[in-house]
Amino acid sequence: MTSARRSTVLLLAAASLLASCGGSKDPAQKGGGRGPTGPAQVGFVVVQPTSVPVTTELAGRVTAYQMSEVRPQVAGILQKRFFTEGSIVKAGQTLYQIDPSIYQAQAAQAQANLQSAQANANAARIRAQRYRPLAEMEAVSQQEYTDVAAQAQQANAAVAQNNAAVQTARINLRFTKVPAPITGRIGRSLVTEGALVTTNQTDPLAVIQRLDPIFVDIQQSSAAMLSLRKAMAKEGVIPASATVRLVLEDGSDFGRTGTVQFSEVVVDQNTGTVTLRARFDNPEGLLLPGMFVRAQFAQAIDTQAFLVPQAGVSRDPKGNATVYVVGPGNRAVARTVIAERTQGAYWIVTQGLAPGDKVIVQGTANLRPDAEIRPVPATTPQKIAAPKGGGGAAGGSGQAKGN
Structure with missing residues (x-):
């Protein structure tokens, strides 16, 4: 066989091989997402309403449990100071001696x-x-x-x-013996021995603050509180125990929980907020007055919410949340839901789902609305089979090379 004729035979064999490979893709493409063995397998979870706390994180500021300004009640020359600055003083303890x-x-x-x-x-x-x-x-x-x-x-x-x-x-x-009004930690002395003190002076002699327990004043907008009260007026939302956790300025957890003592009955006209006061034990003195913290607490419990794994919730460019559920005839049905917050690995869905819905959480990458699916529980392992005809393709290639 001449070299020109051999080259012609090789080109025809290569063209035949390419045509056979292209033809093997057409059935899959025409199937509209169906695999070589039928509809795509997806994993689902059955959702049921559960009790989910309505948590809130707000800014707060630490304030002393008690604070007292030590002031003279008689005028005279200050003769002596009896305390160490920054120490703990007891109520009734003599702090200063006036002549x-x-x-x-x-x-x-x-x-x-x-x-x-x-x-x-x-x-x-x-x-x-x-x-x-x-x-x-x-x-x-x-x-x-x-x-x-x-x-x-x-x-x-x-x-x-x-x-x-x-x-x-x-x-x-x-x-003339100035006592401590309360028990607490006293700050620096603002007067020295030999100073003249009077009953009407502007500055106190010292300031005492009780730091254990301690208060945290939390600011919540009046709009958020109004929304919460409206939600609690509906079915399925009940008040929660007022347990509060603190996140310190460095991002660490305070380690102790507190309780909300009361809420103000008026709205601050300058900030539009309502003050909630929480009480914490502070035996180590870690919290100091004036410190800014973040308070996390549950103000209510939603008894009709659904917990959906985050893998089952997607969002469109506008931020709307969507899930796929198993519909009639084993077809994927898209649902728009309300999911505004998370709890651990779950989205908290408050609207859009019904008890017993099968939410698809696996195999959602290429899922389309109304696509035919093969639903299995999310814990079922997915079987992946090798595509048919693979050996024939390899053999054809070998024959091409042989020719």
């Missing part, structure tokens, strides 16, 4: 005035007792007895007035 000399003198003077008033009252009482029988015998006029009796009562009133003055002087003397 007591003036108040000691005032207390002594008040006590002396009281004794003088008591002596005058005793004399007036005895005089009135003596005048009584004389007035009965008409030895003295009734008016004279009335005047003496009135003097005795005035003397008793003077005793009561001076007694009150003694108590006031003793109180002022006691106030």
Whole structure:
């Protein structure tokens, strides 16, 4: 055989091989997505309504459980400070000593005035007792007895007035020792020994804050709260236990849960928010007043929600969520659903599904609406068979080479 004729035979064999390969693809392409063994196998899960918490994450700010500004109640020179800045102080513990000399003198003077008033009252009482029988015998006029009796009562009133003055002087003397109003951690001292303090001064002597337990004030928009209350008015949504978790500024979890104590009954006109206050145990003192945190908590429980694996939910360019369910005649049916949030590996679907729907979660990559499918439970392993005719193709290639 000449070289020209041999080349012609090889070209014809190659053309025949290409035609046979192209023909093997046509049936699959005409099948509209059907595999060589029939409809595509998909895995589904049967969904049922379940109770899902309506969780919220909001910004919050830490505030002290108790705070007290230590202020002087009498004026004078500060003689001594009795505490260490930044330490824990107990309620009633003496923090400062104000010069007591003036108040000691005032207390002594008040006590002396009281004794003088008591002596005058005793004399007036005895005089009135003596005048009584004389007035009965008409030895003295009734008016004279009335005047003496009135003097005795005035003397008793003077005793009561001076007694009150003694108590006031003793109180002022006691106030020269400035006590801690509450138990807590005290900050730096804002005055030094030798400073003049007054009862009407602007700055406190120090500030005490109780940090265990501690409060977190959470801000929620009035619109979000209104939406939640409307949802709770419908069937299937019930209040949840007010347990709160905190995410700290560095992204770590606080590690302890708190409880919501109350919600404000007014909306802040400047921010349009309502304040919720949560209480946390803070034995290590990790939370400090003024710190910003993120609060995560469930405000309600939706008892009619569906948990759908995230693989079964897709979204269009507009963000609308869609799932495929197994329809009549084993065909894929697209459903538009409402899925606004996730819980772990699941989307929480609140609208668009019914109890018992078979949601397709496997084999959705090339799925089209109304496509014929072979549904199996999602846990069933998928069988993948080798395409038929593979050996013949290989043999044809060998023959081509042989020719």
